Amino acid sequence: MKTLLTVIFMIAVSVSLQAQDCKNTLTGKIIDYHNGDPLIYATIQIIGRDVEVYSDFDGNFNIKNLCNGKIELKITHPDCQDLIYPVLIEGDTYENIKLEHHLEELGEVALSGNSTIENSKTGQEEVLKAETLERYSSATLGDALKEISGVSSLNTGNSVVKPVIQGLHSSRILMMNHGVRMEDQEWGAEHAPNIDLNSAGNITVVKGASALQYGGDAIGGAIIIDPAKIPVKDTLYGKTILNGATNGRGGSITTSITKSYSNGWFANLQGTFKKFGDFEAPDYVLSNTGTEEKDFSLNFGINKFSSGFNVYYSYYNSEIGILRSSHIGNVSDLIRAINSEEPAVVNNFTYTINAPKQKVEHHLARVNYYKRFEGLGKWNVQYDYQLNNRLEYDIRTGDDKDTPSVDLELQTHTLTTNFKFDARNEYKLNVGLNGSYQTNYPNPLTGVRRLIPDYDQYKLGAFAIGEYKLTENLLAEAGVRYDFTHIDAQKYYLKSRWEERNYSENYSDIIVEEFATQYLTNPVFSYHNVSSTAGLSYTFNQFKLNGNYALANRAPNPSELFADGLHHSAAVIELGDLSFESETSHKVSLDFSKNQGDFTFGVSPFYNNISNFLLIEPSGVETTIRGAFPVWDYKQTDARMFGVDIDWSYQINHNFSYRGKFAYVNGKDTQNNRDLINMPPANLSNTISFQQEKWHQLKLSITGNYVAQQKNYPDNNFYYDVLEDGVYTSTLVDVSTPPEDYFLLGFEANSTFTPFSHGSMQVGLRVNNLLNTSYRDYLNRLRYYSDNLGRNIMLQIKFNY
Amino acid sequence: MKHLKLLALFLAIVPFISSCSSDDDSPEIINEEEVITDVTLTFTNSTEGSVTYTYTDPQYRDDSYVAPVISLTSGETYEVETNFYNNSDPEDPELITEEVEEESDDHFLTYGFSDVDIEFTRTDGANSTDSDGVQIGLSTEWVAGTTGTGSVLVSLVHQPTEKITDPEEGAVVGGETDAAVTFDLEIL
Numbered sequence: 001m002k003t004l005l006t007v008i009f010m011i012a013v014s015v016s017l018q019a020q021d022c023k024n025t026l027t028g029k030i031i032d033y034h035n036g037d038p039l040i041y042a043t044i045q046i047i048g049r050d051v052e053v054y055s056d057f058d059g060n061f062n063i064k065n066l067c068n069g070k071i072e073l074k075i076t077h078p079d080c081q082d083l084i085y086p087v088l089i090e091g092d093t094y095e096n097i098k099l100e101h102h103l104e105e106l107g108e109v110a111l112s113g114n115s116t117i118e119n120s121k122t123g124q125e126e127v128l129k130a131e132t133l134e135r136y137s138s139a140t141l142g143d144a145l146k147e148i149s150g151v152s153s154l155n156t157g158n159s160v161v162k163p164v165i166q167g168l169h170s171s172r173i174l175m176m177n178h179g180v181r182m183e184d185q186e187w188g189a190e191h192a193p194n195i196d197l198n199s200a201g202n203i204t205v206v207k208g209a210s211a212l213q214y215g216g217d218a219i220g221g222a223i224i225i226d227p228a229k230i231p232v233k234d235t236l237y238g239k240t241i242l243n244g245a246t247n248g249r250g251g252s253i254t255t256s257i258t259k260s261y262s263n264g265w266f267a268n269l270q271g272t273f274k275k276f277g278d279f280e281a282p283d284y285v286l287s288n289t290g291t292e293e294k295d296f297s298l299n300f301g302i303n304k305f306s307s308g309f310n311v312y313y314s315y316y317n318s319e320i321g322i323l324r325s326s327h328i329g330n331v332s333d334l335i336r337a338i339n340s341e342e343p344a345v346v347n348n349f350t351y352t353i354n355a356p357k358q359k360v361e362h363h364l365a366r367v368n369y370y371k372r373f374e375g376l377g378k379w380n381v382q383y384d385y386q387l388n389n390r391l392e393y394d395i396r397t398g399d400d401k402d403t404p405s406v407d408l409e410l411q412t413h414t415l416t417t418n419f420k421f422d423a424r425n426e427y428k429l430n431v432g433l434n435g436s437y438q439t440n441y442p443n444p445l446t447g448v449r450r451l452i453p454d455y456d457q458y459k460l461g462a463f464a465i466g467e468y469k470l471t472e473n474l475l476a477e478a479g480v481r482y483d484f485t486h487i488d489a490q491k492y493y494l495k496s497r498w499e500e501r502n503y504s505e506n507y508s509d510i511i512v513e514e515f516a517t518q519y520l521t522n523p524v525f526s527y528h529n530v531s532s533t534a535g536l537s538y539t540f541n542q543f544k545l546n547g548n549y550a551l552a553n554r555a556p557n558p559s560e561l562f563a564d565g566l567h568h569s570a571a572v573i574e575l576g577d578l579s580f581e582s583e584t585s586h587k588v589s590l591d592f593s594k595n596q597g598d599f600t601f602g603v604s605p606f607y608n609n610i611s612n613f614l615l616i617e618p619s620g621v622e623t624t625i626r627g628a629f630p631v632w633d634y635k636q637t638d639a640r641m642f643g644v645d646i647d648w649s650y651q652i653n654h655n656f657s658y659r660g661k662f663a664y665v666n667g668k669d670t671q672n673n674r675d676l677i678n679m680p681p682a683n684l685s686n687t688i689s690f691q692q693e694k695w696h697q698l699k700l701s702i703t704g705n706y707v708a709q710q711k712n713y714p715d716n717n718f719y720y721d722v723l724e725d726g727v728y729t730s731t732l733v734d735v736s737t738p739p740e741d742y743f744l745l746g747f748e749a750n751s752t753f754t755p756f757s758h759g760s761m762q763v764g765l766r767v768n769n770l771l772n773t774s775y776r777d778y779l780n781r782l783r784y785y786s787d788n789l790g791r792n793i794m795l796q797i798k799f800n801y
Numbered sequence: 802m803k804h805l806k807l808l809a810l811f812l813a814i815v816p817f818i819s820s821c822s823s824d825d826d827s828p829e830i831i832n833e834e835e836v837i838t839d840v841t842l843t844f845t846n847s848t849e850g851s852v853t854y855t856y857t858d859p860q861y862r863d864d865s866y867v868a869p870v871i872s873l874t875s876g877e878t879y880e881v882e883t884n885f886y887n888n889s890d891p892e893d894p895e896l897i898t899e900e901v902e903e904e905s906d907d908h909f910l911t912y913g914f915s916d917v918d919i920e921f922t923r924t925d926g927a928n929s930t931d932s933d934g935v936q937i938g939l940s941t942e943w944v945a946g947t948t949g950t951g952s953v954l955v956s957l958v959h960q961p962t963e964k965i966t967d968p969e970e971g972a973v974v975g976g977e978t979d980a981a982v983t984f985d986l987e988i989l
Contacts, residue, residue, distance in 0.1 A: 325975070327977055328977045328978075329958075329959070329976075329977035329978030329979065329981070330978045330981060332978065332981065333976075333977055333978055344962055344974065344975030344976070345962055345975055395959065395960065395977065396835060397835055397900055397904055397907065397959065397979075398835060398900040398903070398904070400834055400835050442828075444828065444829050444831050446831070447831065447833065447834030447835070448831065448833060448834070449831050449833055450828075450831065453828075454828045490827060490828050492828075492830060492831065494860055496859065496860045496861075496862075497860070512827070513827070515830055516890075516891045516892075517832075517860075517861060517889065517891075518830060520827060520828075520830070622859075623859055624858055624859065624860065625836075625837050625838065625839075625840065625856070625857075625858035625859075625980050625981075625982055626837070626978055626979060626980055626981060627956075627978050627980075627981035723913040723915060723954050726913070726914055726915050726916070727915065728915055
């Protein structure tokens, strides 16, 4: 066969060649720059002459009858970029010609920095694509992520939405935003990720710690936000999405423009503006819940196969009103709030945002360079800088009325480098190093004792992850990572707190200076952590079975170490402890899926055993001059969690389809044999869709979302003496019982039009909580004070041009 | 290679710039600005003169602190002044009462008596009466009734949605508690 083809080639070559005087022969080989493989069927033309030959199975070609002198070859191959290649002919000449392969991948390689492969080949991983993200354009990142089974959210109202992966959140989830690990004070339960959802092209969620290249402490998982791929060709395109919503009487606009060139240069500009007034529950206005968000990002660079660089900057600015009624004084106020059907303050709708509120700014800048080494792999180096400023305004009196109570400035510098050996098809290896310096500056002008102290933190990490194709169907993956964390803080303790914590016994040596009521201390801690992962992936017929084990270690965060203060929104005193050690998690997960055919499914069970698990729970009541407050102590215990995420879908016929998802997680404190607090309740979602391409690609769908009542919760209720009509009565303070189950119905309609000669327009209508159901959610920190949102009708218009 | 040089230059410069701004000084001490550390009740009576009882926040007490017990004589009438102090910085004590008076619309005091017989009236003058004419309760008059022991819970509420002065002891809807302290009380 091979010889026959060669003969045909030779005939083709000789036929196409013109009779010439010159007798020189150019022989050569066309090879893949990437791995040195020969490229078959590449077309080789001599520019300006009617000469055309093809490379054979070994990538070889020859052109006979050439004169001495310069010629230019044009080489084309379906998978590669065209190449103009000058050759000097001096007698018989030999040339090795390398072609840049994998044009499709190129956009992804350059922009996502260090990820061409999946983030974890054997773990549980799911991706949200642009079309899903666009539906949530006016909402938050946390809302969009809930599309993934097993991902829920921890809310403070409806605008502060933190993702929860299989029951874990905050510092246990790592966020990679455009190749940069987010450092946005993610430790706080009411600190939502400072990311504009509209800057993402796609989002990958790795459930668990198997994506070691990003960090070894992602006990809960990793959320990887990548930009849209930019093609390597001469083009200019844009996208604008307009949203309007009845609930909150606001909307958003987001625009993105991209210019790229076939020589690899590209630039992208993107911006978003969102504005909402007070949101509304079915029966009342949620006073002071308006939001405003202004974001933009800029991305440019050169995106070649052999090397490239990329500069990215993004700015995020949001102002979020916190429900007025949630700002309370003490336990008596809390009892009043819990026992009242409606929030204490219900005003008329307004766009004004007053205290309590949060104002957050996040700057992110990154410079990235990569170079590909022939037959070896790709080297990547990156520097990034982040500046996060968080202002929290409480209701204050007098001169301090407009002064924030919290003013934290967190700066992070990170240097990352990795080398990915990916030239061979059987195995791939990714090794890397990263170092970071972080400094936190709490502004003393707040006049409120610092929630998080001044600190400097140094981190150093090294990893190696490899994958090996054992057979055509079986792939093995393993990785190991070492992390060093050093934190040097300067913290003031009230003397009364210092004694109450018993720090004088073990920590008297860290006192730097003594004041009338306070000590200045210098706590310094170092943590050495080793994390690892190993797994197998087996594909057979239409099925795929993944099994993965991940060991992860997480050093305690500044809040867990140093917190000591009052949280108004929860009316609790939160206390950290200096003696905490790193958390260690052992997680085993399976993922059995079928992704082809009319019926598809994915079943992902997991078991996670966490020793030294850090959790915060009530430990008693502390009396202050403002009355009594429940004290929530951070404590360290052992925990285990297990659960399962299930997805399924069925294409009923050409027009109708059905899909569903279910998630369950069960968490227990094994040391005290107690249920873990804030575990997401079981939830089930079913969607039926109708699609008709002929009617402007009309798509209609109805979704029913059922959230069960959480029956497994720790009982932290307590009694408090309340003065009523001259008599103190012992009153139950029910802070534990989860809200009842609820069912929400949603509706969606989408259509695409082409009213212009160029581009397209998509119109979408969405209704959330169609039946205007009153409900409260267990994982909403404001559930004591108010219901969740009522019906919301949203209109979206999207232009592609 | 040109790109690499540019990048190297950039990487060399950026950490340098940012490291210039850091300093190793100790952070300055913060003494809470609007915290209330002490609540005092000053009782004035034509025969007994003036007595002040002070409740101090547990976080700011020193070893000499003794919980106050208000002692009144049955049948006597007392003019009572309630004051709030911020003594978190001993060098710079602050009288919070002035702020409460300035923002009388935003504040209200309630008095909760338990197991004691006190006839209570609000006697606030213009300084501590809000724009709706509600006496916020910084100045009050107590008439001690039958002998016995009990307590009084003095609360300062910020931004209540409703101020209730019937009965005179007062009650609120909404708002958050800025201070809530219990004094033991005996009528002899």
